[in-house]
Amino acid sequence: MFSSRTPSNFAPNRLTKAVRAARAGGQSFIDLTESNPTRAGFDYPQDLLAPLGDARGLRYAPSSLGVMAAREAVAADYQRQGVSVPPERIALTASTSDGYSMLFKLLADAGDEVIVPRPSYPLFDHLTRLDLVTARDYDLDVHGDWAIDIASVERAITPRTRAVLVVSPNNPTGSYVTDDELDRLAAICAPRGIAIIADEVFVDYEFEPGASRRAGRMASRRDVLSFALGGLSKSVGLPQVKLGWIAVGGPNHLADAALERLELVCDTYLAVSTPVQLAAAELLAQGAAVRSQIAGRVAANYRALQAVVPASSSCRVLKSAGGWYAVLQVPSLESEEDLVLRLLEDGVLTHPGYFFDFPRESFLIISLLPPEYLLADGVSRVLRHFDGRENRA
Numbered sequence: 001m002f003s004s005r006t007p008s009n010f011a012p013n014r015l016t017k018a019v020r021a022a023r024a025g026g027q028s029f030i031d032l033t034e035s036n037p038t039r040a041g042f043d044y045p046q047d048l049l050a051p052l053g054d055a056r057g058l059r060y061a062p063s064s065l066g067v068m069a070a071r072e073a074v075a076a077d078y079q080r081q082g083v084s085v086p087p088e089r090i091a092l093t094a095s096t097s098d099g100y101s102m103l104f105k106l107l108a109d110a111g112d113e114v115i116v117p118r119p120s121y122p123l124f125d126h127l128t129r130l131d132l133v134t135a136r137d138y139d140l141d142v143h144g145d146w147a148i149d150i151a152s153v154e155r156a157i158t159p160r161t162r163a164v165l166v167v168s169p170n171n172p173t174g175s176y177v178t179d180d181e182l183d184r185l186a187a188i189c190a191p192r193g194i195a196i197i198a199d200e201v202f203v204d205y206e207f208e209p210g211a212s213r214r215a216g217r218m219a220s221r222r223d224v225l226s227f228a229l230g231g232l233s234k235s236v237g238l239p240q241v242k243l244g245w246i247a248v249g250g251p252n253h254l255a256d257a258a259l260e261r262l263e264l265v266c267d268t269y270l271a272v273s274t275p276v277q278l279a280a281a282e283l284l285a286q287g288a289a290v291r292s293q294i295a296g297r298v299a300a301n302y303r304a305l306q307a308v309v310p311a312s313s314s315c316r317v318l319k320s321a322g323g324w325y326a327v328l329q330v331p332s333l334e335s336e337e338d339l340v341l342r343l344l345e346d347g348v349l350t351h352p353g354y355f356f357d358f359p360r361e362s363f364l365i366i367s368l369l370p371p372e373y374l375l376a377d378g379v380s381r382v383l384r385h386f387d388g389r390e391n392r393a
């Protein structure tokens with residue numbers, strides 16, 4: 001009766017069951033998987049959403065790619081980051097996930113393929129499958145810094161490949177894509193008619209000043225059809241407001257042809273509410289107060305994490321340049337799933353690396369959003385778990 005776009009098995013896994021049971025039983029634990037900025041103790045200006053009540057929103061005047069004032073506001077936000085994108089090259093979406101769906105519809109037929117980084121963001125499984133697109137992996141390797149394994153990109157490409165996805169900085173590795181990597185990807189993709197989709201939702205959250213400015217940016221490229229994705233969800237910590245965008249880059253003839261078709265795709269759904277479009281400029285301007293709090297906290301938490309995990313420890317914080325997450329490499333004394341369950345009993349919840357498709361064990365993914373004192377407490381519980389144990393293993 002149902003399509004195969006949704007899974008056939010909805011049974012919760014062991015971890016989900018354990019977390020539910022802990023919550024139902026009132027067991028308190030430090031949640032180092034928190035990814036919702038509105039639950040992480042930031043100070044949101046009380047009138048931040050007031051622009052959504054603008055009376056101009058009472059009039060419906062649909063516009064497929066979005067109202068020009070909002071597209072200009074997004075272009076101005078790119079300018080703030082040092083990236084020049086004309087507003088005509090920007091399409092508004094309801095979220096970044098919605099942006100992916102629009103792009104898959106634009107680029108791929110059923111059974112076509114996109115290449116996604118590994119390790120990365122778990123939602124790619126659903127996002128691709130729901131649009132009947134097949135995801136194939138390429139690897140990110142860590143040798144101190146994370147880097148794209150370009151040979152693995154070439155290996156993953158088939159005649160059905162329609163796009164290569166990059167996430168910059170990546171969730172959860174925190175690695176920004178470099179200009180050199182984009183040059184190499186463009187040289188592979190452009191002659192084969194493959195587009196590049198760059199998810200830049202975390203671009204503002206650098207751990208060291210200048211990391212974001214040094215990163216390669218997709219929307220400013222002219223050599224390959226490219227799409228950069230962003231949204232209010234991360235850029236100003238407002239996932240509930242539902243506004244994202246796609247910035248189209250590449251040779252003019254391809255970018256224009258893409259925009260013409262994207263206009264039809266977006267016009268079919270008209271998913272972005274008028275009030276949020278009218279409020280976009282104000283939300284981006286006033287939301288900067290939230291962004292700077294989040295940016296300050298994630299950078300401070302990353303530094304604190306590096307400081308509390310001593311070089312002598314059996315655990316290691318992997319090098320990360322930005323984003324909302326950090327990766328802790330830990331001894332493989334048990335499976336990641338068993339480890340995460342034991343840590344939950346000890347009062348701290350983390351994500352296992354396999355959740356993000358790390359090719360081997362053992363890694364824990366730690367959200368840097370929680371308040372500093374909670375993160376410190378949670379991480380000390382993780383470290384205590386390993387104290388002395390690696391010597392007995």
Ligand SMILES: Cc1ncc(COP(=O)(O)O)c(C=O)c1O
Binds near residue numbers: 096199232233
């Ligand atoms: C890499 C990445 N892209 C996109 C999203 C989702 O963004 P949105 O809320 O705009 O759909 C997330 C959410 O965690 C993410 O980690």
